[in-house]
Amino acid sequence: MKTVKFNLNGVAREVETWPDEPLVEVLRDTFKIKSLKAACGPQRECGCCLALIDGTPKVTCSVKIAQVEGRSILTLDGVSDNERQLYADAFQAVAGLQCGFCTPGLVLRIKYLTDQEQPLSRAEFARALDGHLCRCTGYVKILDAAELVQMAKRGGPLPAVIDDGGVGKRLKRYQGGALALGVRPFVADIDVPGMLHGAVALSSHARARVVRIDTANALKLPGVAAVATAKDVPGDRWVGQIYRDWPCFVAEGEEVRYVGDIVAAVAADNPRIARQAASLIEVTYEPLTPVLDPAEAIKLGAPQVNPKHDNLLSVTRYARGDVEAGLAASAHLATGTWTTQRIEHLFLEPEAALAVPLADRRLHIYSQGQGIFEDRRQIASVLGEAEDRVFVELVPNGGGFGGKEDMTIQAQTAVLARLTGRPVRIVLNREESIRIHPKRHPLTMTYTVGCDVEGRLMAAKVNILGDSGAYASVGGKVLERAAGHACGPYRVPAVAVEAIAAYTNNPPCGAMRGFGVNQTSFAIEGCLDLLAAKVGINRWEMRWRNVMRIGDVFTTGQILEKSVGIEKTLLAVKPAYDAACQQGRAVGIACGIKNCGLGNGAIEYGKCRLVVQPDGMIDLHTGFTEMGQGLLTVLTQCAVEVTGLPAGLFRPQVNSHFELGAGQTTGSRASLLGGRAVIDAALKLKADLNNGATLASLAGHIYTGETRIDDTTAPGELKNGKIKTHTTFGWATQVVVLGDDGAVERVIAAHDVGRALNPQQCEAQIEGAVHMGLGYALTEELPCKDGMPLTFKLREIGVLRAQHMPKVEVILIEEHEPEGPFGAKGTGELGLVPTAGAVAGALEAFDGERRMRLPMKDSPAARAINLGNIPDAERDKWH
């Protein structure tokens, strides 16, 4: 141990600690500087832990505490109130933040940059932000915020924040200011008196029999309070959203099935001891040959991966019309096999859970999950306790994108809290996060699509195989959506689609933004391009001749009756498409469709409670998760629109105080169902207000809102004599234009959102999704060897930085959806559905090569993206 003295935010400080302790840990744990976030440490690749050390920006995860002896450290907490307000306003004015996890680091960088004498251009700002990663925004609005700050500091106008308004207004994000400054806590920021810190021990094999788990050495380590294994689980060890096929601890005698399986968990006085103890747990394995190829996995005689289910996880089929006759009669055919890669969500906030035993013996769980009532059900089951013994509170998370639907460490944290009787918090590091949570499926998709001489589609035959990894998660449902959307937004009279999900010993695959539709979109858009060339018409025209209109039949058999905005999106991009073609640019175009709501026969609920409090505020309870998409803001706007009350009176929140279980926040459905429920409750409050009541007189009143969707049909079923697999769909067309060097220069994205509840947030969602779609198209992948990811490094995973983003122009189309709140439909997923297809088309226009495998790393567009660190000279310029 060593005593280190330094100046922190203008105050002389000293601390006695291990000299090699990362500065970020000391500042967060000892000095409670929570504006610094830890997202990748010590990779130095996200910028979330940025501080100014002697005036120079440094990521504090790679600085040892001993290195700051005698130095001066500034964090956002030490910046003047006026200046802090400027940053908070700038980011809120332009929706420059979504989940907010990356934002404080960016704010401090922008402070540093805008304090310099020389003003920066937008391109210079983008290059200077290279050390920062944002997974939500696509950087467009972050750069807008930087420009606003720079302008204000040079005497320009102060950012104008809209702090009230109902539907259609650009209302600021709920808690946006506190998020921008890093003062709204995430789970890892919540400290509780007497809290222990947890760590997990993961399997070192993709497939092996666990012979023995020896915890003796870990238990002997001073500071260790408990070590939990399967033997310590009082209830049902097996969890899972659909199938309970996933043990929260793998037991002795059982097989580990992937490299994210948890064999033990430790609770200790501090995170350092907890991790050391986890490393002392000795597990004896009998290695077995892993099953890594989904095609091999479903062959007769393959070893069974999961004891609860054979390797064939699911088969979905859609068949309509005579496909063979349709293909035989076609004038032109497009055939081929398209393949897509495994994708890591890479939300910036790694998983964290906090379990606090309450005086009444209940357990209070602070969760970041995408469905807290699902969390509660599964945690209670693991503990063997009634659900009402477990109170779950959502701490809005730092990004989810589907990757926080499955349980990760909530149950293990709860078990440790019960074992010790003390609060326990587990925070995963980046490697653990990547190893544990499910990914986006790699799919292999074989298509044969035919059209007549004029390019009108006649028939499509599609076979899809997906690697779902070691556990079911929602893999079967993902392949179901892939099958249903296999022909995209196009009218195809005869279809035969089969989609198979298989278990393997690779990392599990489950929900990720787009839910199987990004993959099939890449394939069907490739087919449309190939057919357009054979017919001899341009790609826009090919799509115009085939997109669905009212009365047309979707791949699932559903007849479209309302809110079909695809024609309008095509017309919206036409001027830009035509102009770019005329200029001789390499242009790609793709259309997209994505269901809103689970559909496929699921009975879905939205629930809401509005509680008028004595202080005149109204608590707005919902069961859906805020994860950066802006749900709590748009639900507030729905309540404002109905009641006419100011937005500032509403306190949206998510906890299990009321029974508001509505399933996972997934499938672009939270605004749809949550919004409808809020309207239902708000109308009741409004009726009382109309009858002369005041909020003061209504204190204590609870207004309930509930909505139910029960008319969708499962694949192959009819209800009320018809097929209605989905409540509604979002529609989009995107155009990608390349520059002279083959780099992506411009993306035009026209999206039918039904009604833009908050136009600024809609734009932000689409910009962020396009960013994710470009990474998907060009650079992102998570390859595995023997079931183990080959890298845990953020840059190597391939997420784009600010300087790689092209110009993105969003066009919002509002094709009223009668079943949506104020006509709205979900926007969260569709934004990246067409992107890879449009990029592939543009690349073919550039160099004549039709690419059928993602990511398209062999392309000039990918080569133009230098994901390595920017050159030293450039970095020195920005420090």
Ligand code: FES
């Ligand atoms: S946590 Fe320090 S750069 Fe990512």
Ligand code: FES
């Ligand atoms: S807002 Fe940047 S990571 Fe979420």
